[in-house]
Amino acid sequence: MRNDVRERRAAKGLSQADLAQRLDVSRQTINSIETDRYTPSLPLAIAIARFFGAGVEEIFHADHS
Amino acid sequence: MQTTARTSRKYLATPIFSVLMGVVYLVALSVAGEPVYGVLALAVMVGFSGALLLARRRSETVKGLLDHRDERISAIDLRATAITALAMIVVILVAFVVQIARGQSGWPYSMLGFVGGVSYIAAVICLRIRG
Numbered sequence: 554m555r556n557d558v559r560e561r562r563a564a565k566g567l568s569q570a571d572l573a574q575r576l577d578v579s580r581q582t583i584n585s586i587e588t589d590r591y592t593p594s595l596p597l598a599i600a601i602a603r604f605f606g607a608g609v610e611e612i613f614h615a616d617h618s
Numbered sequence: 619m620q621t622t623a624r625t626s627r628k629y630l631a632t633p634i635f636s637v638l639m640g641v642v643y644l645v646a647l648s649v650a651g652e653p654v655y656g657v658l659a660l661a662v663m664v665g666f667s668g669a670l671l672l673a674r675r676r677s678e679t680v681k682g683l684l685d686h687r688d689e690r691i692s693a694i695d696l697r698a699t700a701i702t703a704l705a706m707i708v709v710i711l712v713a714f715v716v717q718i719a720r721g722q723s724g725w726p727y728s729m730l731g732f733v734g735g736v737s738y739i740a741a742v743i744c745l746r747i748r749g
Contacts (some may be wrong), residue, residue: 576688577688578688578689578690579678579679579681579682579690579691579692580678581678581679581690582688582689582690582691585690591690593689594689595691597689612689
């Protein structure tokens with residue numbers, strides 16, 4: 554599943570470690586999400602979306618769509 | 619404050635369990651008349667616990683494995699546990715087959731297989747009920 558986390562994080566001027574701290578996950582997890590190697594759970598996806606002030610579907614994109 | 623205290627207890631669970639197991643080894647080996655090996659076993663377990671706590675400061679993975687707060691590392695932990703269980707099942711099955719082929723009873727591998735099978739079925743039922 555593709556996502557815009559890296560672009561949105563960079564736009565806010567945050568490092569992966571900063572975002573990880575805000576979301577209470579590891580930096581590795583943020584990196585894995587940004588590189589599409591890990592699809593977050595629904596609660597984490599919602600937390601990410603809320604952090605960026607967007608809807609989940611605006612940040613995460615199903616490959617078939 | 620409550621959250622911090624809860625987190626502290628959580629990451630200490632594995633080190634504390636390891637030390638407690640060391641104490642159990644000490645008692646068991648002392649009962650068996652080998653107190654020196656018992657002290658050695660306890661020292662190994664205390665060392666392991668200390669190494670875990672030190673590694674937690676340097677490694678996000680170890681921290682995640684001890685804290686269980688990062689969902690990705692928790693998922694990795696779960697999958698690693700499943701792979702470990704699969705390896706144990708293979709070992710138990712092979713050992714059981716070798717034993718019965720030699721005309722032996724298959725003990726204790728038959729019992730280990732039984733416990734494993736029952737645990738799996740019970741877990742599936744419980745998890746299914748929980749949804």
